[in-house]
């Protein structure tokens with residue numbers, strides 16, 4: 001058994017780390033200052049510029065096929081790189097990416113939506129969640145009715161990431177109530193903002209914020225159907241499933257950086273005439289954090305490896321997402337505790353992480369939904385205890 005990284009994996013990981021350290025981390029103080037003034041840490045043009053700089057460094061389109069100018073990296077490498085981006089709280093991701101389901105577009109749609117999204121010229125958002133349909137995504141109600149060569153979309157989506165900035169939305173709508181959501185009754189549409197939907201900012205405990213999207217009889221040409229009529233829910237599940245191992249990958253970067261800060265603080269802060277790290281209470285918090293971090297690392301890399309093996313990654317990705325999201329919440333909480341009052345201030349990014357990581361237990365499948373998937377697989381005998389080693 002070999003737990004080491006290959007030379008290539010190590011080299012790519014180290015280069016990504018260099019980029020984040022040299023180009024992204026120096027922006028942190030300014031990002032914190034802006035966020036305290038309720039402004040984005042990086043505006044759209046700054047993000048674009050940084051992504052183009054990263055392109056020169058060799059990072060562009062981590063998951064994008066080579067024919068679209070991307071790197072099409074194996075999942076393990078993508079996971080390692082996303083961990084590096086997680087080290088900085090500046091909201092940066094490498095460019096050259098598009099939603100995985102946009103590859104279901106036809107040639108005209110690829111020119112109008114996929115390619116400009118990859119190039120960073122257009123911003124997309126993906127909308128399935130509704131006020132009455134979150135975990136139970138099959139309960140969506142936003143309707144699309146045929147009217148000549150068009151479809152008329154009516155209803156509301158909520159909690160949509162990028163919903164305030166997006167130029168277009170990928171919207172899953174009910175096109176045939178009789179067939180039902182799981183029976184081919186839903187369809188995905190590409191809907192430009194100019195077609196008439198509006199977004200409303202939702203205040204959350206995190207920075208930035210998702211949006212509610214309102215569709216009040218929005219007319220969409222039939223040529224804007226993404227994929228096949230009746231394929232909407234299937235595409236939606238594909239969109240949600242894609243990133244599942246990447247959320248814990250990101251969590252690893254946050255936890256590593258935060259734990260490093262706690263160790264430095266424990267080695268320097270003195271109370272009662274000695275460093276706080278000399279107290280068992282602090283040592284145990286550091287030890288527990290390291291153990292959970294390491295366990296999350298191997299669950300996450302195993303999930304990514306499963307993707308690379310071409311096997312069904314749902315079970316391992318759900319385990320990694322569930323454990324990784326909880327791990328980073330525990331670690332950041334302990335790191336805040338170790339910093340005492342300073343941890344609670346906005347001088348340091350710890351309280352920001354504390355608010356940010358709470359979301360990881362909710363979006364792209366809550367803790368409870370991951371548990372449901374994991375236990376259902378086992379109860380039905382679809383997965384064996386012990387996974388691929390069983």
Ligand SMILES: Cc1cc2nc3c(=O)[nH]c(=O)nc-3n(C[C@H](O)[C@H](O)[C@H](O)COP(=O)(O)OP(=O)(O)OC[C@H]3O[C@@H](n4cnc5c(N)ncnc54)[C@H](O)[C@@H]3O)c2cc1C
Nearest residue numbers: 126127128129134135136159160161210363364365366368
């Ligand atoms: C910041 C943010 C960004 C988001 N981005 C997007 C996006 O870009 N696009 C998009 O479409 N959606 C997005 N979402 C929506 C997100 O995926 C949903 O919030 C999530 O799936 C949970 O749905 P819900 O909020 O309706 O909670 P509910 O489904 O109402 O669940 C409430 C609670 O009940 C639990 N629960 C529900 N059913 C069961 C059950 N059967 N057994 C046990 N427990 C259960 C849940 O786990 C949860 O704890 C985002 C959400 C947030 C907060």
